[in-house]
Amino acid sequence: MSTPVLEIVDLRKSFDQNLVLHDVNLVVPEHTATVLIGASGSGKSTLLRCINLLEPIDDGLILLDGQEISDPAIDVDLIRRKLGIVFQSFNLFPHMTIRENITLAPIKVQRKSRDEANELADELLKRFDLLEKADEYPDRLSGGQQQRAAIIRSIAVNPRLLLLDEVTSALDPVLVNEVLSIVRDLKSDGMTMVLATHEMGFATQVADQVCFLESGLILERGTPEEVLRSPSHPKTKEFLKRVHEAGRL
């Protein structure tokens, strides 16, 4: 088997006295999507932020393409260039147009020419049906369009791994679908992804692997079929039952 894009070994993370993640082990092979599910506060966002080196970890290893990125001597900026992350909200830069948002990193980080970056941006915008908004500022876009633009911005730098943190949770059901369809497209393009979501139906569609987090521990993992249809752990069952009652399965 080839080196996985992401490998996490015995990760531990706490905020002061609060142990948020412990004994987290995860392998994400290339071209696969890993979906993190779990109750609010179970540590999904924290895990994604740790992978993106936005949070220092207490112990364990994070390997990107076999390279230890949890090494304090590593050039954080260099690593982050290989990782894309999209948060729940506050993603886009409000003082820049959509096109400027997308081209900022290609121009400043990858040192592409403005023309080259614009061309790339327009190509992506066209592909994801957002070209007519290229010159708008983010506040003129719907929530769903904003999230799509944020996803486009993060893939414009060709990340090795894309991290999506509940990119749909601030949206109404109609907008959820337009965001999810872009994620589906990326998945079929072969993008390697780790995403936290509350959309179980969607998780079933895109996930190669589903991980159920509970109090900072991956309690159960497997194919969507295994985890979502026939969970073995009582906590997973309980969680899915609550999700089901909330009408999100």
Add this chain to the structure above:
Amino acid sequence: MSNTTPWSPSAREREREIYRKNLQARKRVIALISTVLVLGTFSAILLTSPGWDSVKATFFDLDYGKEVFPTVIRGLVVNIQLTLIGGVAIGIIALALALLKTTKSPALTPFRFIATAYIDIFRGAPLILIILLVGFGVPALRIQGLTNNVIVLGTIAVVLTYSAYVAEVIRSGILSVHQSQRAAARSLGLTSRQTMRYVVLPQAIRRVIPPLLNDFVSLLKDTGLVSILGVTDAVRAAQINASRTFNYTPYVVAAILFLLITIPLTRFIDRQIRLGSEKQNSEGLA
């Protein structure tokens, strides 16, 4: 919107319209009467007061006002120059101070301390004392090459003090930018310096423009304080004339000239603030 049938107001709506118009008219009449009454009473008290004639002669002497007008205006040009040149210097120094104070770079630690101490000192001490200390202290050092020019020294004193104020305003703007903006920029691979330059600062500056404009108006007024060093600005020009003739009309002329600039400027700023907050509200809805 376009495919509705032509609309003409219903009878009820026409009644309401007439009522609204009457109400408007009545409000205007009341406002007018009230204004005339209040202003009339004040003017009557003022004009019939025993000292009015002498006040009028010493503060509102129209002919004398016309006579000193050119000198005071020449002084005001000094204030304006000082404001513009000082404003640029303040902007640059304040930005540097704000960036130093917010930096986390370990190499810049001593500068961070210096910036903090600087801001504490110059924000805490009265401007007039700084002007006196710089204006009289620096020449007393008798260091070769240091200027004794009061205009320059006065400007330096004002710039020192205002840089501290403005630095704090800019810093508050920097801190007001949501941290996830920084996280988003860093996760795109931008360095912390690029993040500050392209993502944080542009948003921060936009937010603090209204308070900065207010500081700009204050700056214009406070340039009048350099007159204590003997700089012939508008205040000093008025003072020279007033003390020569014991007629205070020049002060009134100077005050009116300042107001002619500051009032339109503050109106403009208020409008900018209002437009800005409307924009922010609509952003909040998105």
